[in-house]
Each structure stands twice: as C-alpha cells, then as structure tokens.
Amino acid sequence: MALAKTKAMALFGLGGTLIDVEADISSNLPNFILVGLPDASLSEATARVRAACANSGLALPGRRITVNLSPASVPKRGSSFDLAISMAVLAASGAVGVESVEEWLHIGELALDGTLRGVHGVLPSLLAAKELGWLKFIVPADNLAEAAAVQGITFQAFDHLTQVAAFHGSTVERVSPREQEMLVKEAVGSSPCYSDVFGQSEVIDAMVVAATGGHHILMLGSPGSGKTMIAERLPSILPELTPTQAIETAAVESLSGIHGSISSLPPFRAPHHNSSASSLIGGGLSIPRPGLISLAHNGVLFLDEAPEFQQPALEALRQPLESGEVFISRAAGVARFPARFQLVMAANPCPCGFAWDPAKNCRCVEPAKSRYLHRLSGPLLDRIDISLKVNNVPKALQKERGPKSSDLRERVIAARQVGSSRLAKTPWQLNAQVPGAYLRRHWRPGAAVLASLDGALERGTISMRGYDRCLRLAYTLADLDGSEVPRASHIARAMFLRGAELG
Structure with a gap:
C-alpha cells in the first residue's frame, strides 16, 4: 500500500x-x-x-x-x-x-x-x-x-x-x-563598561542595587547627563544567564527569526519611542508573535525618552511588569510569552530638557512641564522601584572615572548569593519578584525597623504597592551589605531610592 x-x-x-x-x-x-x-x-x-x-x-x-x-x-x-x-x-x-x-x-x-x-x-x-x-x-x-x-x-x-x-x-x-x-556566544569583555562613565558614582551605585534585586528604575535628568550611557551598561554588571534562562531567551528569539546561536549574555532591547503597543507587547493577525518585552526576557528593556512613547504602549507594560508574562488572544487560541524583564526608563524633566540645568535657560511654561512628565501615568510609575535624578557632571568630577563593570558584577553576584538562601525555598529568584503578601507575611522586619515606612503609608505619601517595593529594596540593600535582614538604615535608603513622589 x-x-x-x-x-x-x-x-x-x-x-x-x-x-x-x-x-x-x-x-x-x-x-x-x-x-x-x-x-x-x-x-x-x-x-x-x-x-x-x-x-x-x-x-x-x-x-x-x-x-x-x-x-x-x-x-x-x-x-x-x-x-x-x-x-x-x-x-x-x-x-x-x-x-x-x-x-x-x-x-x-x-x-x-x-x-x-x-x-x-x-x-x-x-x-x-x-x-x-x-x-x-x-x-x-x-x-x-x-x-x-x-x-x-x-x-x-x-x-x-x-x-x-x-x-x-x-x-x-x-x-x-x-x-x-555551532555558535555559542560567551560573555566576553566586549560590552560597554561603567569605567567609561565619569562623575556619576551615586547613580552607578543605584544601578548596582537595581541589578542585584532585579528592580525597575527611572532616571530623570537633562540631555547629556549620561542617562543613556548608564542604562546601556546595566547588562555588563548582570550575572550570566543560567542554561535554563539562556534557552528560554533563545526560544523567543528563534520564534522571532533570530537564530543561530545561544547566548549567555542578558539581552538588552532599546526600542525607538515611536514603537507601537503591538511591537512592544507582541501581536500578529492570525498567529501571535512575541514583542520586544519578550525578547528582553531575562534581560533589560530600556525606554529612552520614555514620555515620548505612545500612551497605549506605556500602559500596556503594566500587567507584564507585575506578572512576568504576556498573553495574546487570537481566534485560534491564546499564546503565552515570557516577559520577565528589568525595565529602565530615562526622561528629561521637561520638553526642552533643561528645567534642572542651571547653566541653560528653560523656556517651557509650567503647564507644559506638568503635562510632559504626566505622560508617565501614576499606575506605571507605581511599578517603578527606583527613581533617580541624574545631574550634569560638575567640572570637579569630570575626571572621576567610574568603577569597572567586572568589579561591580562581582558585587552583584556576591549579594545575590547572600539572598539565595532566603529565596531557595521559594519559586522566586530575585527580591523584586517576591509578591507583597508573601513579603509582609514571612519576611516582615520588626516594628522599629519599619517605623518610617509605616509612617509614610499612614500619611499617604506611598501606596501599598510602594510599601512593598520599598521593602523589597531594603532586602536588596541588606544583601549588598551582607545582612540577613534589613536594618532601619536600609529602609531609609530604600525610601530615598524609590522617591516619595512615586507613591
């Protein structure tokens, strides 16, 4: 037959x-x-x-x-x-x-x-x-x-x-x-290094905190202050991907037509600000395709000039930032794509960018300034862990070279090892992934440590989600200091890094 x-x-x-x-x-x-x-x-x-x-x-x-x-x-x-x-x-x-x-x-x-x-x-x-x-x-x-x-x-x-x-x-x-x-990309020293950045030691320290705990970050500053340089170097201090993570990321890349190699380097995606919601989240007429947030899975998604992005595209990030995955529904079914990425946003303080620059004259009227930053909605900002003001580098610090990324990566790896014993019996790998309810029930520090954070919650300067994110930040800061539980100083710095205006 x-x-x-x-x-x-x-x-x-x-x-x-x-x-x-x-x-x-x-x-x-x-x-x-x-x-x-x-x-x-x-x-x-x-x-x-x-x-x-x-x-x-x-x-x-x-x-x-x-x-x-x-x-x-x-x-x-x-x-x-x-x-x-x-x-x-x-x-x-x-x-x-x-x-x-x-x-x-x-x-x-x-x-x-x-x-x-x-x-x-x-x-x-x-x-x-x-x-x-x-x-x-x-x-x-x-x-x-x-x-x-x-x-x-x-x-x-x-x-x-x-x-x-x-x-x-x-x-x-x-x-x-x-x-x-058979190509396998190795993590070699060809990526940009933080030693190229001058006079921004405080911002680089905050990036180390973000890298350790997987925290989302927003940088506000004038043009030329170094926001893009600092963001582009974040993958250089992240640990290499585990084999499982590398395969997860490569599977999404393969589906998008990026095939031929398996990389141990965390991906870095930086879409242009005219990108649509479908290009970020994913889409397709009949067969769903992954978007840039899925291509950034286990890595970094950098939104430069964040207020210039379309409002629907920014708001579509809210659910994946919480769940770490995105679902795309079509007539043929529902496709799930992983989207556990670290979000980094950069923005100017006003349309012209010079509102905080004493050396230049900002001509933006107050309503224009307010409208510009309010393009980043409250619910989206509430999901940001760290908010930084990036100032222009003064002349006195222009020769102060930043530390090497290799040294910072060692700090990040050591801090993650400190937290690994605490996370070992949970399904999460980073502090930023721990749900707030679990955090408050099982890892809640003493009342004296949380006094300042509880007071901010009672005054309404932070939301409950902001409370949880400060607590996660405090645990990351404790890991960097080699401490098993946060101290009051860690809570205070976490509140400073988060920024009261984001509550």
Whole structure:
C-alpha cells in the first residue's frame, strides 16, 4: 500500500501540537493535493517539494499524491513542513524506508535545488515536542546550535534533501555536506563598561542595587547627563544567564527569526519611542508573535525618552511588569510569552530638557512641564522601584572615572548569593519578584525597623504597592551589605531610592 507518514510540529506561541504528515499515492490522474488547514505559504509546499525532489534525483511518481496534515482542526503555517511532506511522499513511493521516516520528526524548508534551509522557531518546536514525548528530530544544519541546546533528545542536522533521503535508506547520490558550525556566544569583555562613565558614582551605585534585586528604575535628568550611557551598561554588571534562562531567551528569539546561536549574555532591547503597543507587547493577525518585552526576557528593556512613547504602549507594560508574562488572544487560541524583564526608563524633566540645568535657560511654561512628565501615568510609575535624578557632571568630577563593570558584577553576584538562601525555598529568584503578601507575611522586619515606612503609608505619601517595593529594596540593600535582614538604615535608603513622589 502506497501510504506513509512522519511527524512535524505546528507552533502556536511557544507551545505546539504534534502533526501527523500522511502521504498517499493512488492510481489517478497526476496531482499533488495538500489538505489539513494549511495557510497560503504552506499550500505552496507542493510546488517546492516536487521541484526539490526532481532536482535531487528523487523524482516523484506521476500519480495522484495526497498529503494530509492531522489533526486537521489545527491551523498550520509556514515552510517548516516542507521536509516532512517530502519525506512522507518519498516513503510512500518507496524511495526511502517507511519505518525509518516514521520514527523521526522533520523540520525544514526546501529550496528548489533540494537545499535544506533554516527556519524560524526550531528551538521552541523541539522543546514543545519533547514536552509531548517526542525525542527524535531531523533539522536544517543552519539550526544546529538550537537543536544542540536541548538536552535529552536525539537529532540529525542536514543541509540537503539527498542527505536526509540517504539517512532514511535511499541509494541516491548524496550532496556533500557543508561544514557545520555551532555558535555559542560567551560573555566576553566586549560590552560597554561603567569605567567609561565619569562623575556619576551615586547613580552607578543605584544601578548596582537595581541589578542585584532585579528592580525597575527611572532616571530623570537633562540631555547629556549620561542617562543613556548608564542604562546601556546595566547588562555588563548582570550575572550570566543560567542554561535554563539562556534557552528560554533563545526560544523567543528563534520564534522571532533570530537564530543561530545561544547566548549567555542578558539581552538588552532599546526600542525607538515611536514603537507601537503591538511591537512592544507582541501581536500578529492570525498567529501571535512575541514583542520586544519578550525578547528582553531575562534581560533589560530600556525606554529612552520614555514620555515620548505612545500612551497605549506605556500602559500596556503594566500587567507584564507585575506578572512576568504576556498573553495574546487570537481566534485560534491564546499564546503565552515570557516577559520577565528589568525595565529602565530615562526622561528629561521637561520638553526642552533643561528645567534642572542651571547653566541653560528653560523656556517651557509650567503647564507644559506638568503635562510632559504626566505622560508617565501614576499606575506605571507605581511599578517603578527606583527613581533617580541624574545631574550634569560638575567640572570637579569630570575626571572621576567610574568603577569597572567586572568589579561591580562581582558585587552583584556576591549579594545575590547572600539572598539565595532566603529565596531557595521559594519559586522566586530575585527580591523584586517576591509578591507583597508573601513579603509582609514571612519576611516582615520588626516594628522599629519599619517605623518610617509605616509612617509614610499612614500619611499617604506611598501606596501599598510602594510599601512593598520599598521593602523589597531594603532586602536588596541588606544583601549588598551582607545582612540577613534589613536594618532601619536600609529602609531609609530604600525610601530615598524609590522617591516619595512615586507613591
């Protein structure tokens, strides 16, 4: 019987469904039919597969070929099904082994000459399939690094259709494989360093606090005060990603078309201020795609000139800042993307930027100044842990070079180790992630330590969310000092870093 099947993967977000690719060859008029809810790009696979097989010495029979993608109710899209379709058809025609093809899940796009091209989403496809119990994969050589990052699976990487066919038992002449290269980016000293920053020691100290606890930060200052330089160097003092974190981040990048390497460096994303809400949060017409906040997962999202961003884009950050994930609903379902990022915002104090610069004359009227900073809404600012005023560097400090990022990173790593024993029995990794209710119930310091913070809450100068964030900051400051619990001095500095106007 001219019937064969293999496996493929249909992604939706970072999850997916195993697809049976079934091929049947019957004695009817020559035709190539693809059924099972394919989209336009997948429907064109019939032409790609026929041409690739013919140009590889694996011509398909001149009969009716029917390929079914099951379950038929699941939408399928893209060119990543090409290899699975070709292998199922070749197995049904007897050109390759039926049993061998059935044991493997195939991913890849075919060029007309039979070249196997890399595709988006290989890493999340393998992770989703592994979670569903499938462990044997054939992928394009261009996606070798992504496949190698997944532990506990068996995979083969090829760059031509003839190589895959020969692997499954065909006698076709194989095209010689290209040299395969597996790229893993290491954390090297090529990133910007805080030693490039002059005269901003207090701000750099605050960045160390933010890096230690994973706290969100807002910097307000005149143009040229160094806000952007300071923000761009935050990843240089963050610890390297763990293997699990690196794979989480790489899976989102793979889905967005950024594939070829697995990086241990925390990502840094700095969108332009005309970015839409969809570009930040994620979107897509039928199939959801991750936005920049998901690409910044386990890293830093920097919004320079924050008041210039569209209001819907800024407000859309509120829910991901709390939950660390974002859900995008479409007719086909709901996709979940991780979004546990560290937010850094920079803003001028007024439209012209010189309201706090004694050397320059600000010509902005008071209503304009008020409207400008009020573009950052209260609910968004309430989610910011640290608010800093960044002053222009006076001449006396212009030769005061900042510390090396490598030294600051050691401080951050040491402080995180102090807090790791406290966080070990919880599902959280950083102080900024601990919910307020848990914080007050299990880690509440004594009444004498909290006296100033309780007083601020009673006066209404901070909200309950602000209270919790001050408490988290205090624990981070205690970790930096090597203390198990915060002292009154830590509470006082936490309130100073947070800023009373943000309550």
